[in-house]
Amino acid sequence: MAQRFQLGDNVKIAIIGAGAAGLIAAKNLRDIGLFQVEVFEELDSVGGTWIYQEDLSTTGYFQSSMYRDLHTNLPKEIMGFLDFPFDDSFDASSFPSHQVVLNYLVSFCRNFRLYELIRFRCFVRNISKLEENGSIRWDVTIYDSRRQQEDKKRYDAVVVCNGHYTKPFIPKIPGSDWFSRPIIHSHFYKTPEPFCKLRVAVLGAGNSGVDISYEIRRVASKVSLCHRKCAVRKTLSDNLEECPTIEYLDKDGKVYLADKSTLQVDVLLLCTGYEYDFPFLDSSCEVSVQDNVVFPVYRHLIHAKYPTMSFVGLPIRILPFPLFDYQTRYLAAVYRGRCELPSCDKMLAEQQQQISLLESKGCKKYYHFFADKQWEYCRELADLADGPTLSCAVQQVYEDAAKFRKKEPEKYRRRKYVIYGKGPKDWRVFENQV
Numbered sequence: 001m002a003q004r005f006q007l008g009d010n011v012k013i014a015i016i017g018a019g020a021a022g023l024i025a026a027k028n029l030r031d032i033g034l035f036q037v038e039v040f041e042e043l044d045s046v047g048g049t050w051i052y053q054e055d056l057s058t059t060g061y062f063q064s065s066m067y068r069d070l071h072t073n074l075p076k077e078i079m080g081f082l083d084f085p086f087d088d089s090f091d092a093s094s095f096p097s098h099q100v101v102l103n104y105l106v107s108f109c110r111n112f113r114l115y116e117l118i119r120f121r122c123f124v125r126n127i128s129k130l131e132e133n134g135s136i137r138w139d140v141t142i143y144d145s146r147r148q149q150e151d152k153k154r155y156d157a158v159v160v161c162n163g164h165y166t167k168p169f170i171p172k173i174p175g176s177d178w179f180s181r182p183i184i185h186s187h188f189y190k191t192p193e194p195f196c197k198l199r200v201a202v203l204g205a206g207n208s209g210v211d212i213s214y215e216i217r218r219v220a221s222k223v224s225l226c227h228r229k230c231a232v233r234k235t236l237s238d239n240l241e242e243c244p245t246i247e248y249l250d251k252d253g254k255v256y257l258a259d260k261s262t263l264q265v266d267v268l269l270l271c272t273g274y275e276y277d278f279p280f281l282d283s284s285c286e287v288s289v290q291d292n293v294v295f296p297v298y299r300h301l302i303h304a305k306y307p308t309m310s311f312v313g314l315p316i317r318i319l320p321f322p323l324f325d326y327q328t329r330y331l332a333a334v335y336r337g338r339c340e341l342p343s344c345d346k347m348l349a350e351q352q353q354q355i356s357l358l359e360s361k362g363c364k365k366y367y368h369f370f371a372d373k374q375w376e377y378c379r380e381l382a383d384l385a386d387g388p389t390l391s392c393a394v395q396q397v398y399e400d401a402a403k404f405r406k407k408e409p410e411k412y413r414r415r416k417y418v419i420y421g422k423g424p425k426d427w428r429v430f431e432n433q434v
């Protein structure tokens with residue numbers, strides 16, 4: 001049986017994290033006017049990933065993956081939240097630096113008066129579920145590092161927005177135990193200088209792998225970008241080559257590739273992605289992460305057994321801020337009783353079915369990878385929440401930028417996108433603007 005879920009008035013909602021996901025969740029849930037929203041943030045400022053932390057040894061649990069010279073890989077013209085354009089007043093370039101994105105998030109926060117909802121330097125240590133008068137409630141244990149005090153508070157709903165670029169995924173590569181060269185994950189990559197004059201193997205050709213390879217090659221003696229989709233070694237430029245993936249590592253920096261050729265390297269840089277991690281959810285929350293799948297979540301968002309717990313921002317290969325906006329508008333519509341949820345059994349069965357299908361194809365770990373399916377997902381959520389729909393222009397600019405990024409990884413950021421409407425032809429791109 002479908003459930004119409006209504007949280008009632010004066011309901012207390014805890015949001016974990018004040019990155020982009022937590023901020024838009026706070027706005028969309030607060031704007032309904034029925035809920036008391038409180039955001040807990042471990043750091044002393046908003047922005048999460050977009051805060052560049054030069055020295056990770058001094059940070060707490062949250063460590064940003066941001067690197068010094070990073071510029072966005074998506075045009076800012078499509079990156080912003082639905083009601084707060086990321087326009088040229090922030091920066092004229094379509095691909096600004098991380099600092100500009102941080103400025104955008106800070107302005108968003110000021111503009112919508114979100115600061116008053118956030119409790120900074122409050123680290124969520126534990127969340128546990130309990131039943132009170134027949135309803136599910138959540139006990140949230142917070143450590144306030146300013147007051148050096150632990151506090152426990154009870155909430156009717158919890159929205160988890162802790163990000164998923166904190167726990168590096170380290171693949172098991174045979175030989176890594178005796179490989180006598182440093183193995184570093186991209187999470188810890190900050191600047192190219194330490195790679196000066198070195199021979200570097202980069203494993204993984206996602207956005208970070210490609211971007212960092214091109215950064216490092218400016219100072220390194222050689223960069224070999226190794227990945228599964230490459231069958232034959234080929235030179236990309238004087239000191240940068242593309243190689244088949246790594247099969248095993250030998251002593252003295254020798255790397256064996258899938259085509260049986262070898263590399264001699266001084267350092268191995270893993271750009272192999274991240275794992276979902278919710279160290280603060282205790283077993284009563286009944287949430288598990290297996291093979292990179294968060295279970296049980298309905299529509300990659302709502303706890304299928306206990307819908308007052310939700311997870312914003314799980315999908316990967318997406319247009320993040322708008323997708324978080326659609327997710328939280330839908331969440332707000334569900335919590336105020338405007339959208340029905342299927343029965344708990346149906347929600348569980350739906351996710352199980354999707355996972356089984358991927359498992360049969362050997363690609364369960366891509367469950368939260370969206371890419372092309374993000375558009376249908378966003379439009380469906382917009383429809384359900386009766387909100388603004390995603391424009392064709394945004395989708396087309398995303399696709400155009402992705403195509404050009406793949407073709408010209410070093411030059412794509414010189415382009416300038418202009419969007420002047422919502423229709424499929426309402427945008428232009430100008431070459432060599434920077």
Ligand code: FAD
Pocket residue numbers: 016017018019020021022040041042043046047048049050061062065066067070071072073074079122123124125161162163164165208280312313319320321
């Ligand atoms: P985060 O930004 O990680 O925020 C999570 C927040 O939760 C943090 O502030 C953290 O301190 C807090 N937190 C975590 N645990 C706790 C706890 N227990 N208690 C209290 N607080 C806690 N997106 C784009 O749109 N364009 C790009 O060009 C782009 N480039 C990227 C480049 C890199 C290298 C990376 C890693 C990501 C990039 N992204 C990009 C994606 C980016 O991650 C998202 O845009 C977005 O910032 C994610 O926001 P989030 O709120 O989900 O997570």
